[in-house]
Amino acid sequence: xxxxxxxxxxxxxxxxxxxxxxxxxxxxxxxxxxxxxxxxxxxxxxxxxxxxxxxxxxxxxxxxxxxxxxxxxxxxxxxxxxxxxxxxxxxxxxxxxxxxxxxxxxxxxxxxxxxxxxxxxxxxxxxxxxxxxxxxxxxxxxxxxxxxxxxxxxxxxxxxxxxxxxxxxxxxxxxxxxxxxxxxxxxxxxxxxxxxxxxxxxxxxxxxxxxxxxxxxxxxxxxxxxxxxxxxxxxxxxxxxxxxxxxxxxxxxxxxxxxxxxxxxxxxxxxxxxxxxxxxxxxxxxxxxxxxxxxxxxxxxxxxxxxxxxxxxxxxxxxxxxxxxxxxxxxxxxx
Ligand code: TXA
Ligand code: MG
Numbered sequence: 294x295x296x297x298x299x300x301x302x303x304x305x306x307x308x309x310x311x312x313x314x315x316x317x318x319x320x321x322x323x324x325x326x327x328x329x330x331x332x333x334x335x336x337x338x339x340x341x342x343x344x345x346x347x348x349x350x351x352x353x354x355x356x357x358x359x360x361x362x363x364x365x366x367x368x369x370x371x372x373x374x375x376x377x378x379x380x381x382x383x384x385x386x387x388x389x390x391x392x393x394x395x396x397x398x399x400x401x402x403x404x405x406x407x408x409x410x411x412x413x414x415x416x417x418x419x420x421x422x423x424x425x426x427x428x429x430x431x432x433x434x435x436x437x438x439x440x441x442x443x444x445x446x447x448x449x450x451x452x453x454x455x456x457x458x459x460x461x462x463x464x465x466x467x468x469x470x471x472x473x474x475x476x477x478x479x480x481x482x483x484x485x486x487x488x489x490x491x492x493x494x495x496x497x498x499x500x501x502x503x504x505x506x507x508x509x510x511x512x513x514x515x516x517x518x519x520x521x522x523x524x525x526x527x528x529x530x531x532x533x534x535x536x537x538x539x540x541x542x543x544x545x546x547x548x549x550x551x552x553x554x555x556x557x558x559x560x561x562x563x564x565x566x567x568x569x570x571x572x573x574x575x576x577x578x579x580x581x582x583x584x585x586x587x588x589x590x591x592x593x594x595x596x597x598x599x600x601x602x603x604x605x606x607x608x609x610x611x612x613x614x615x616x617x618x619x620x621x622x623x624x625x626x627x628x
Contacts (some may be wrong), residue, residue, distance in 0.1 A: 305465050333455050338436065363438050389420055402415065477492070537595035545603035
């Protein structure tokens with residue numbers, strides 16, 4: 294790792310030349326933030342333990358929490374992961390796209406043990422974003438990439454968010470504009486005969502279940518691991534996460550004086566006139582639009598200085614499951 298903490302972080306607009314430049318930095322073991330269709334990722338060479346350690350250091354992430362390895366396509370992914378019939382079906386249906394598959398590691402898989410936190414499984418994602426795909430193809434190796442925020446903070450959906458959290462800590466940020474999906478990938482484990490939902494995300498549960506022809510099995514309850522000092526059973530499923538500075542109050546039917554309001558749908562809640570600031574995730578109740586706005590709006594309302602953000606109810610269907618998951622984490626007691 295030649296990059297020093299005090300160096301400046303390059304902001305690289307996503308031109309072909311800059312993608313080559315970013316790929317060269319990644320091959321040299323540097324840490325580069327990259328756009329995906331879900332959120333910006335903090336990329337490093339997954340086969341290089343020093344690069345993986347530098348990701349954990351930049352994020353201040355507890356190192357028991359394993360990282361997703363990103364590949365340009367199924368052909369490269371299937372060299373390192375063992376895809377059972379269910380995993381194959383899901384990969385064919387949803388890749389490239391916002392779905393991560395946790396599968397057994399193949400023997401000889403060069404992904405560093407540090408990236409998978411010593412597990413004998415590997416989380417694999419083939420993103421759809423054209424800049425991510427071009428960068429992965431140019432890098433020629435799997436890229437480990439957690440969301441490009443400091444641990445516990447709101448995930449970044451623009452290059453400016455990444456700069457705000459990580460400037461001076463990483464070599465470069467490839468700017469591909471705002472991300473389209475706005476929520477992290479759905480994570481599904483295909484390890485044994487069951488297909489388990491580890492994290493709801495950008496691919497709705499209903500779409501996955503329709504392809505499988507059966508329901509997804511639930512992951513371990515999140516209550517089992519409440520703080521960052523405990524080794525979680527399902528890694529990464531820490532209760533408090535995505536935490537804005539302000540408190541977050543869910544299922545708000547009215548806005549109290551001094552609160553900021555995060556709205557959903559056409560119906561204004563009582564007391565909206567008192568709000569310090571108000572943003573509507575989607576005025577016509579479109580969950581895709583709401584997902585794309587969620588993290589940006591949480592940041593903006595947090596910046597209003599309000600002590601509390603009141604959130605109107607969002608239905609628990611389609612992308613609403615992932616939106617509500619992130620909102621519950623934002624509202625959870627802080628460790
Ligand atoms: O959309 C996304 O998934 C983004 C973009 C950048 O690709 N990435 C992302 O990564 O959200 P991260 O590190 O914030 O979340 C990865 C999750 C963590 O909760 C981690 O515990 C889980 O994946 N994970 C990784 N490897 C795993 C494994 N072998 N078994 C179970 N969970 C795993
Ligand atoms: Mg994250």
